[in-house]
Amino acid sequence: MAGNVLNKEMIKPENLVYKKTKVLTDNVMHYCPGCGHGTAHRVIAEIIEELDIQSEVIGVAPVGCSVFMYNYMDFDMQEAAHGRAPAVATGIKRLWPDKYVFSYQGDGDLAAIGTAETIHACNRGENIIMFFINNGIYGMTGGQMAPTTLEGMKSSTTPYGRDWMQMGHPLKITELVANLPGTYYVTRQAVHTPAYVRKLKRAVRKAFEYQPMNKGVSFIEVVSNCNSGWKMTPLQSLKWMDENMLDFYQLGDIKLPEE
Amino acid sequence: MPGRGNYCLQGESLVIYKLTSKMAEEYQLMKGNEAIAEAAIRAGTDGYFGYPITPQSEVMEYLTVAKPHETTGMVVLQAESEVASINMLYGGAGAGKKVMTSSSSPGISLMQEGISYIAGSELPCLIVNVARGGPGLGTIQPGQADYFQSTKGGGHGDYRLIVLAPASVQEMADFVSLSFDLAFKYRNPVMILSDGAIGQMMEKVKFKEQVPRMTEFPDWATTGKTPDRERNIITSLDLDPARHERFNEKLQRKYREVEKNEVRYEEFMCDDADYVFVAYGTSARICQKSVELARNEGIKAGLFRPISLWPYPYKELDALTSHVKGMLSVEMSSGQMVEDVRLAVHDNIKVGHYGRMGGIIPTPDEIVEALKKQIIGG
Numbered sequence: 195m196a197g198n199v200l201n202k203e204m205i206k207p208e209n210l211v212y213k214k215t216k217v218l219t220d221n222v223m224h225y226c227p228g229c230g231h232g233t234a235h236r237v238i239a240e241i242i243e244e245l246d247i248q249s250e251v252i253g254v255a256p257v258g259c260s261v262f263m264y265n266y267m268d269f270d271m272q273e274a275a276h277g278r279a280p281a282v283a284t285g286i287k288r289l290w291p292d293k294y295v296f297s298y299q300g301d302g303d304l305a306a307i308g309t310a311e312t313i314h315a316c317n318r319g320e321n322i323i324m325f326f327i328n329n330g331i332y333g334m335t336g337g338q339m340a341p342t343t344l345e346g347m348k349s350s351t352t353p354y355g356r357d358w359m360q361m362g363h364p365l366k367i368t369e370l371v372a373n374l375p376g377t378y379y380v381t382r383q384a385v386h387t388p389a390y391v392r393k394l395k396r397a398v399r400k401a402f403e404y405q406p407m408n409k410g411v412s413f414i415e416v417v418s419n420c421n422s423g424w425k426m427t428p429l430q431s432l433k434w435m436d437e438n439m440l441d442f443y444q445l446g447d448i449k450l451p452e453e
Numbered sequence: 454m455p456g457r458g459n460y461c462l463q464g465e466s467l468v469i470y471k472l473t474s475k476m477a478e479e480y481q482l483m484k485g486n487e488a489i490a491e492a493a494i495r496a497g498t499d500g501y502f503g504y505p506i507t508p509q510s511e512v513m514e515y516l517t518v519a520k521p522h523e524t525t526g527m528v529v530l531q532a533e534s535e536v537a538s539i540n541m542l543y544g545g546a547g548a549g550k551k552v553m554t555s556s557s558s559p560g561i562s563l564m565q566e567g568i569s570y571i572a573g574s575e576l577p578c579l580i581v582n583v584a585r586g587g588p589g590l591g592t593i594q595p596g597q598a599d600y601f602q603s604t605k606g607g608g609h610g611d612y613r614l615i616v617l618a619p620a621s622v623q624e625m626a627d628f629v630s631l632s633f634d635l636a637f638k639y640r641n642p643v644m645i646l647s648d649g650a651i652g653q654m655m656e657k658v659k660f661k662e663q664v665p666r667m668t669e670f671p672d673w674a675t676t677g678k679t680p681d682r683e684r685n686i687i688t689s690l691d692l693d694p695a696r697h698e699r700f701n702e703k704l705q706r707k708y709r710e711v712e713k714n715e716v717r718y719e720e721f722m723c724d725d726a727d728y729v730f731v732a733y734g735t736s737a738r739i740c741q742k743s744v745e746l747a748r749n750e751g752i753k754a755g756l757f758r759p760i761s762l763w764p765y766p767y768k769e770l771d772a773l774t775s776h777v778k779g780m781l782s783v784e785m786s787s788g789q790m791v792e793d794v795r796l797a798v799h800d801n802i803k804v805g806h807y808g809r810m811g812g813i814i815p816t817p818d819e820i821v822e823a824l825k826k827q828i829i830g831g
Contacts, residue, residue: 270675281690285544314533
């Protein structure tokens with residue numbers, strides 16, 4: 195290809211290596227450049243397309259950066275109050291037991307204000323998927339301490355670093371819900387390299403495939419970055435996440451279904 | 454469990470009367486709370502989500518004994534809190550289903566955020582408040598001090614609930630299907646504002662025939678995006694001020710429509726009355742006796758009973774000022790509805806308030822005394 199001139203010969207179906215899934219809308223995402231939410235959205239949408247279940251899915255968006263998730267997903271969605279997505283998803287799934295229902299929440303939403311809803315939806319073994327995006331900070335409100343903020347990590351409300359003597363310890367809620375008999379599949383994934391994105395995609399596929407089996411909650415944590423909240427460039431934030439977050443929030447399956 | 458209602462133990466299972474059309478013709482004796490539960494099953498309710506609180510726990514107890522999932526497929530789920538149950542309602546209502554919850558005053562306070570979201574997302578549902586005395590943990594005895602909370606907002610933002618106040622066990626039952634009709638007609642949450650007395654007392658009640666659960670759902674609901682339609686989104690969020698103001702104006706137009714069409718009230722001996730008690734729910738029942746006592750003393754008294762607390766029957770109350778000399782608002786509170794009575798009659802006649810608090814129910818005699826002291830003699 196010479197210069198900026200596109201070789202029209204290349205635009206053929208057989209040369210296609212990548213395309214946007216039709217389960218995502220054409221709306222421009224509001225996420226900061228470098229943020230992991232967009233990738234997580236895309237992975238979920240791609241699996242819904244691959245499983246051909248677009249007309250069977252009802253999603254629940256949280257309060258937080260992904261509050262507008264419903265603008266980007268081309269299927270039915272409800273926006274929940276802060277922390278209440280698992281309760282909203284419970285209401286939907288109990289009344290539409292044949293649909294695929296998922297909630298999508300950040301760390302403040304799922305592990306602070308919504309802890310009761312999280313624990314009890316998991317404990318009841320609701321047949322839903324819970325996506326948990328953990329970037330260790332309140333992104334939307336401007337970078338305050340989250341329940342998952344690492345010890346020593348700076349945020350706008352822990353400007354000198356999180357001191358556990360005063361602010362408590364970072365909460366590993368994923369390990370906590372894995373201990374409940376109502377969870378069926380619990381895993382921690384990431385989106386900062388292509389290899390991890392592919393792993394996440396396999397996990398998301400499994401979770402959607404498990405749902406019609408009515409075995410309980412599939413819980414997928416995605417450790418992600420918040421370059422804006424962390425006051426870093428996107429690349430710096432990915433490096434920092436790899437070196438710090440993943441040491442504490444170790445990736446991999448935490449609870450696998452008994453085959 | 455036996456002795457709490459009219460179900461009985463047969464073999465190893467508790468059996469409730471059968472849901473047949475024949476039974477619909479017969480009177481039964483039961484508590485107000487049980488009547489709400491039975492009426493919910495009969496109304497074809499899809500889901501009940503609740504959390505135990507006195508004095509309304511019989512609602513969920515009755516439902517769990519009745520096992521409606523075996524007869525109508527109705528879902529009954531005990532949530533981890535009132536906060537969770539109101540959000541389960543939001544999810545179910547957003548997905549087009551007929552859903553309800555019940556609670557009592559402190560639990561209803563916990564639900565206010567969810568109720569505001571439900572109103573802001575224009576979702577139909579039924580919330581039952583079997584009210585008790587407050588504030589705070591207050592008492593488990595009956596109260597009517599949630600009038601402001603129910604009719605003037607309660608949660609944040611400019612919204613209204615349609616509020617119905619039953620005064621008998623029969624109305625507890627009848628208002629369930631009425632509430633669902635109104636909720637779906639206007640895409641608006643409806644509240645039945647009852648109190649511990651009506652919830653706990655036993656009276657005869659006749660139920661309607663079983664209505665089948667819905668099989669067709671509103672076109673706005675999240676029932677799964679089929680290829681023939683755009684995706685449905687249930688949200689109360691809009692960051693564009695101009696668009697959000699237009700949405701609020703639309704809500705207000707809807708509320709004006711409700712005010713025009715859905716005012717409900719009952720008059721008792723008001724035609725020739727010089728003085729009128731204004732009361733709803735339990736207080737209205739007591740005031741019926743007060744009317745009788747007053748008339749025995751030669752005082753021409755009547756009773757005006759608002760049934761819809763919102764929309765409030767302002768005009769209908771005002772019309773009585775053509776011949777009524779004074780009104781006494783009787784409430785089990787320090788005086789909340791009396792403000793609406795004053796708004797209705799524009800200071801044209803004398804308006805007073807008599808109330809008891811802390812779970813005390815006023816007697817017919819002390820109400821007549823209050824009428825004499827505040828309105829007739831005052």
